[in-house]
Amino acid sequence: MKRKRQLGDLQLAIMRVLWKRGEAPAIEVHRALLEERGLAVTTIKTMLRKLEEYGCVEHRTNGRQFIYRPAIEEADVRQGMVAEFVRRLFSGDSAALVNHLVRSGEIDAGDLEELGEIISRKRKEGTK
Numbered sequence: 001m002k003r004k005r006q007l008g009d010l011q012l013a014i015m016r017v018l019w020k021r022g023e024a025p026a027i028e029v030h031r032a033l034l035e036e037r038g039l040a041v042t043t044i045k046t047m048l049r050k051l052e053e054y055g056c057v058e059h060r061t062n063g064r065q066f067i068y069r070p071a072i073e074e075a076d077v078r079q080g081m082v083a084e085f086v087r088r089l090f091s092g093d094s095a096a097l098v099n100h101l102v103r104s105g106e107i108d109a110g111d112l113e114e115l116g117e118i119i120s121r122k123r124k125e126g127t128k
Helices: 009-021 026-037 041-053 074-090 094-103 109-127
Strands: 057-062 065-070
Touching: 009 026, 009 041, 009 065, 009 074, 026 041, 026 065, 041 057, 041 065, 074 094
Parallel strands: none
Antiparallel strands: 057 065
């Protein structure tokens, strides 16, 4: 299993483009983020090189162009980042996070119903 990574906002945006597309050259990543970020293509290329150094992306060459692809799974990144978030903001208490989301109104009735179904399934799996 790959090591879980904590990614910054731009790194995560770049990874989301790669996870969605499977692979892409820097110019396509730049185009996908241009309206949202307004960054130069050189900035995207620099971040892709850094992500490769961190072990988050890999590349292959197509002529003189590097084609980047994810080297880590989105689920692993999410798990690591959520675990760090819960540790830092809620002292590792995931129930406190859920409680906060429910009390603050961040979770609507439909979400609560879906969570109830997930909890029921997990309970049933635990009794088998």
